[in-house]
Amino acid sequence: MEEETRRKPVIRVSRLYKVYRVGETKVYALNGVDFEIYKGEFVAIVGTSGSGKSTLLNMLAGLEKPSKGEIEIAGRHIEKLTEKQLVTFRRQRVGFIFQAYNLLNTMNAIENVALPLSFRGISKRERMKTAQKFMELVGVGDQAKHMPNQMSGGQQQRVGIARALVVNPQIIFADEPTGNLDSRTTMEVLKLMQKIVREQNQTLVMVTHDNNLASYADRRIRIVDGKIVGIEEGGRDAVTEETGEKGEKA
Numbered sequence: 084m085e086e087e088t089r090r091k092p093v094i095r096v097s098r099l100y101k102v103y104r105v106g107e108t109k110v111y112a113l114n115g116v117d118f119e120i121y122k123g124e125f126v127a128i129v130g131t132s133g134s135g136k137s138t139l140l141n142m143l144a145g146l147e148k149p150s151k152g153e154i155e156i157a158g159r160h161i162e163k164l165t166e167k168q169l170v171t172f173r174r175q176r177v178g179f180i181f182q183a184y185n186l187l188n189t190m191n192a193i194e195n196v197a198l199p200l201s202f203r204g205i206s207k208r209e210r211m212k213t214a215q216k217f218m219e220l221v222g223v224g225d226q227a228k229h230m231p232n233q234m235s236g237g238q239q240q241r242v243g244i245a246r247a248l249v250v251n252p253q254i255i256f257a258d259e260p261t262g263n264l265d266s267r268t269t270m271e272v273l274k275l276m277q278k279i280v281r282e283q284n285q286t287l288v289m290v291t292h293d294n295n296l297a298s299y300a301d302r303r304i305r306i307v308d309g310k311i312v313g314i315e316e317g318g319r320d321a322v323t324e325e326t327g328e329k330g331e332k333a
C-alpha cells in the first residue's frame with residue numbers, strides 16, 4: 084500500500100498526438116505517446132532535434148493543445164481546459180526553467196523571483212521574504228539586488244530556478260536548462276535540481292538532446308519521430324560524483 088501511494092502518477096499521458104499541417108503535408112510531431120511520471124521523480128525526455136520533445140513539453144505545460152489524446156496532471160484532464168483555466172493551472176501548479184533564463188532585465192534578481200507571487204494577492208513584504216528564502220535555497224541569497232546582466236550565466240540560471248520554485252509548484256518543467264552553461268556550472272545546476280526533487284519531493288521533467296545530462300535523471304523517456312522508443316530506469320548522482328572528486332566538506 085505504501086509503495087502504491089509513493090508511486091502515484093502525477094502526470095499521465097495516453098495516446099497523445101500532435102499533427103501540424105505544413106501545406107499539403109501532415110507532420111506527426113507526436114505520434115501516439117503514452118507514459119506516466121510519478122511524484123518526486125526527475126525524468127528526462129531525450130531526443131534529437133525535431134524528435135518532438137518541445138512539442139511534448141509544451142503540451143504537458145498546457146501551452147499547446149494536443150490534436151488527440153489525454154493529458155492528466157494531478158488528476159485533471161488539461162486537454163479539456165479552456166485558455167483561461169489553463170492560465171490558472173500554469174500559475175498554480177507548474178514552474179518553468181528555460182535555457183535562456185528568461186529573466187526580466189529591468190528588475191533585479193529578487194524582484195524576478197518574486198514576480199510569480201504577484202498574481203496571488205500576497206503583500207509585497209511577504210513576497211520579498213519568500214523570494215529571499217528561495218534565493219538562499221539556490222545559493223544566490225547575497226545577490227538579491229543584482230540586475231540579471233550583472234550576474235554570470237550560472238547565477239542567472241539559479242535565479243531562474245528560484246523563480247520556478249517560488250510558487251511551490253507540483254511540477255517543474257525544464258527545457259534544456261543548462262544549454263548555455265559550461266560543464267562545471269552545468270554540474271552545479273544539475274546537483275541543485277536533484278537536491279530540490281529529493282528534498283522537496285517535487286517532480287521535475289527536463290527536455291534535452293544531451294545524453295550526459297539525461298543520465299542524471301531517475302528515468303529517461305527516449306523519443307524518436309514523435310514516438311517513444313524506450314524508457315530507461317536509474318540515474319547518476321551529481322552530488323556523490325562531485326563529492327568523490329572534490330571530497331566535499333560537510
Ligand SMILES: Nc1ncnc2c1ncn2[C@@H]1O[C@H](COP(=O)(O)OP(=O)(O)OP(=O)(O)O)[C@@H](O)[C@H]1O
Pocket residue numbers: 103104105110111112130131132133134135136137138139292
Ligand atoms: N508550429 C509548427 N508547425 C509545423 N511543424 C512543426 C511546428 N512545430 C514543430 N513542428 C515539427 O514537429 C516536429 C517536432 O518538433 P519539436 O520542436 O517538438 O522538436 P524538438 O525535439 O523539440 O527539436 P529541437 O531540439 O530542435 O527543439 C519537427 O518535425 C518540427 O518541424
